[in-house]
Structures are given as structure tokens and as C-alpha cells.
Amino acid sequence: xxxxxxxxxxxxxxxxxxxxxxxxxxxxxxxxxxxxxxxxxxxxxxxxxxxxxxxxxxxxxxxxxxxxxxxxxxxxxxxxxxxxxxxxxxxxxxxxxxxxxxxxxxxxxxxxxxx
Amino acid sequence: xxxxxxxxxxxxxxxxxxxxxxxxxxxxxxxxxxxxxxxxxxxxxxxxxxxxxxxxxxxxxxxxxxxxxxxxxxxxxxxxxxxxxxxxxxxxxxxxxxxxxxxxxxxx
Numbered sequence: 001x002x003x004x005x006x007x008x009x010x011x012x013x014x015x016x017x018x019x020x021x022x023x024x025x026x027x028x029x030x031x032x033x034x035x036x037x038x039x040x041x042x043x044x045x046x047x048x049x050x051x052x053x054x055x056x057x058x059x060x061x062x063x064x065x066x067x068x069x070x071x072x073x074x075x076x077x078x079x080x081x082x083x084x085x086x087x088x089x090x091x092x093x094x095x096x097x098x099x100x101x102x103x104x105x106x107x108x109x110x111x112x113x114x115x
Numbered sequence: 116x117x118x119x120x121x122x123x124x125x126x127x128x129x130x131x132x133x134x135x136x137x138x139x140x141x142x143x144x145x146x147x148x149x150x151x152x153x154x155x156x157x158x159x160x161x162x163x164x165x166x167x168x169x170x171x172x173x174x175x176x177x178x179x180x181x182x183x184x185x186x187x188x189x190x191x192x193x194x195x196x197x198x199x200x201x202x203x204x205x206x207x208x209x210x211x212x213x214x215x216x217x218x219x220x221x222x223x
Contacts, residue, residue, distance in 0.1 A: 091159065
């Protein structure tokens, strides 16, 4: 079956623009995670959904970042008024159950460049 | 604060040589540790987790609580092992922290 997909794969934005990044998790997966990966670093946790409920948003760096998963499947990460420091790869991952111990399956990522 | 340290950004070995990718963590509780791998042009994927005590693709990793380490080892490296490797710590049963990664190159 299909794995986790993300779109767009690449996004160039001018500073101050709003962007929306989409994640399609594996069908039936309860948990969905967003990570930010800066150049030369490991992924850093942003937020976590269990079905449509956002249970943890402690990693979101500012109130410019907003994520939703309204129907418990597709998720969107929105960044308002983008800044240069937002340039990174944004990874989405999903897992079958509702605990964080389960294997996470990652998407290919969206590479965001803010000019 | 919880931290995962991978001291080597780059590691290069010859095919057939042993390889060890180092990972140290700081966490006072009971840790759960993972190794993730990203091959060229592929997505990040789980390689192994300490709780399973498994060997995947010839790799093993032992949790050493005394040294707070979870080093990844393989006795005979293969060219197809060349990839980016990330050590990750799950703490409080909830929060995942990744190291900065080590790029392994296995030369022919």
C-alpha cells in the first residue's frame, strides 16, 4: 500500500508569505506527527495528533505555526508570515496506534525555503 | 534536559570493516531508544529499537545505562549501509528527541 505522502515536495516562499503543507498518512493510522528538520540537524518534534485531536503542540516554535487534522486523516501544517529561520524540511509521520512507542512511518518531507 | 548526542557527523569505513556509530543520551528516567536510517533519496525509516533486542541488516545496538549509551554496531560493513543514521530517545513515554545524525560512508 501507499506510504505517507506529503505535498508539495518543495516550496519557495517570500518572507512574510503564508504557506500550507499537506500530509496524507497511511490509511487507518491513528497517530500523526509533524517534525521540523533544519539543515545538518535531526528532526525536531512539532506537534502530535491522535485522530482529529491535537494532543501535543508543545514543539510549535511560535504562534505563527498552526496544524490541523479535521477529519482524522489528512493534516495540514500552516505557517503564517514566514521568516527565514522557518527554512527547513518538514516531515510528517504516522503510526498505527495511539501511543508514541509505535513505529513511526515517515513521509518524504517538504523542503521549505524562505527568501 | 533530555539530550541525544551523536558525536560524529561523518564516519567513513572500508567494506568489510567493523563499524560503530556512537549515541549518548541524557535522561534520568527509563529510556526507550531507537535507531533510524535514511538511505540516499529515501525517507527516514526505523532501523531498530532497543526494546526489541533485534538484529536488523546485521546491525545491533545495546543499551548501556551505566554509560548512557546506545551505540550501533555492525561487524562487517557493506557498501549499501552508506546512509544517514539518527539515534532517537523516547522519554516520558511521549516525547521523541533525535540526535543530529551521523553520515556513514562505506568505501569499496
